[in-house]
């Protein structure tokens with residue numbers, strides 16, 4: 001397996017995927033970032049500061065929790081890596097704090113970022129509040145309306161939110177706007193990208209900053225089971241930041257199966273999905289050569305998923321390479337399968353997962369486990385943000401909730 005390297009090349013490639021396909025004005029930015037990132041990522045002072053904030057501010061290490069009920073159901077041993085317990089509710093804060101620290105060292109006074117559903121915008125605005133950086137978040141005008149609460153949250157944190165009116169007014173256009181803004185302010189501004197996507201060095205940098213997840217899994221698994229290598233690591237994938245972070249310290253261990261759960265939407269034959277690993281074609285998107293969904297020219301809808309965090313037309317170059325080389329497998333999960341898996345975890349373990357993470361949970365049903373297998377599943381975020389969607393799709397059997405019987409001072413609560 002050592003012949004097959006999953007480390008990025010000097011030019012930013014994983015096999016055919018990656019690179020930095022950007023206009024000349026942006027090349028200066030990406031090259032300077034690549035140099036600074038290389039210098040600081042192994043710098044002891046940077047690492048000390050980063051680790052300290054991950055511990056005292058984010059709440060790391062996040063627990064590695066063995067679920068008895070999931071284990072019984074799947075006939076093996078299942079651990080959940082609880083990124084849902086991070087400050088702000090998901091893994092995104094790891095990357096936001098890491099890049100904000102790096103930006104400060106590079107002399108940046110201001111951060112620009114894109115956001116779709118608003119999760120990365122909130123994580124970035126949080127990191128900027130903490131580290132005294134100015135913050136501008138670009139968001140598709142359509143998303144500004146759909147995700148009003150997160151817009152308010154970002155503003156409360158002191159960030160400026162800019163509605164992008166171009167294209168289909170969603171995430172894709174917000175990324176373009178943020179890249180443009182970065183190229184016109186190359187020295188005092190840093191573009192804090194939200195996933196393991198974009199031009200080199202972003203995919204490698206984001207994977208590195210999120211690799212704390214697999215670093216902790218190895219240590220925690222060793223102390224809990226006596227072995228540091230699981231048989232499976234399962235993660236959901238939008239762009240690939242929680243997945244590459246969860247896989248990072250296992251990529252060179254071929255005995256560890258890597259499983260990516262992507263958004264199958266209404267089914268991959270329906271045309272309404274965001275399964276770029278299963279159905280995408282090789283082309284450039286946001287500065288990298290990767291797998292991208294090709295929508296028919298008449299189809300202005302773009303990618304689709306019930307889960308906003310997985311609703312992206314492309315995927316990071318590292319996961320594309322992992323799947324192309326057979327190192328990882330990709331499983332498309334439908335909206336319905338994800339919803340059922342979320343309800344199941346909530347009722348049986350008392351954990352309401354993010355809809356994104358629920359895709360990873362549903363993937364467990366598609367894996368043929370042996371009784372001795374140990375599987376670690378990254379629960380990338382918590383489900384509070386998805387409560388409205390969950391309530392709209394609530395199970396029939398849950399709806400027939402038993403009335404509360406007892407003292408007349410109690411009123412029976414029935415779901416609407």
Ligand SMILES: *Cc1c(COP(=O)(O)O)cnc(C)c1O
Nearest residue numbers: 195238239240241242309356381
């Ligand atoms: C944003 C998000 C994702 C998808 O992003 P990745 O970069 O693929 O990890 C997954 N889960 C949650 C909870 C998210 O907020």
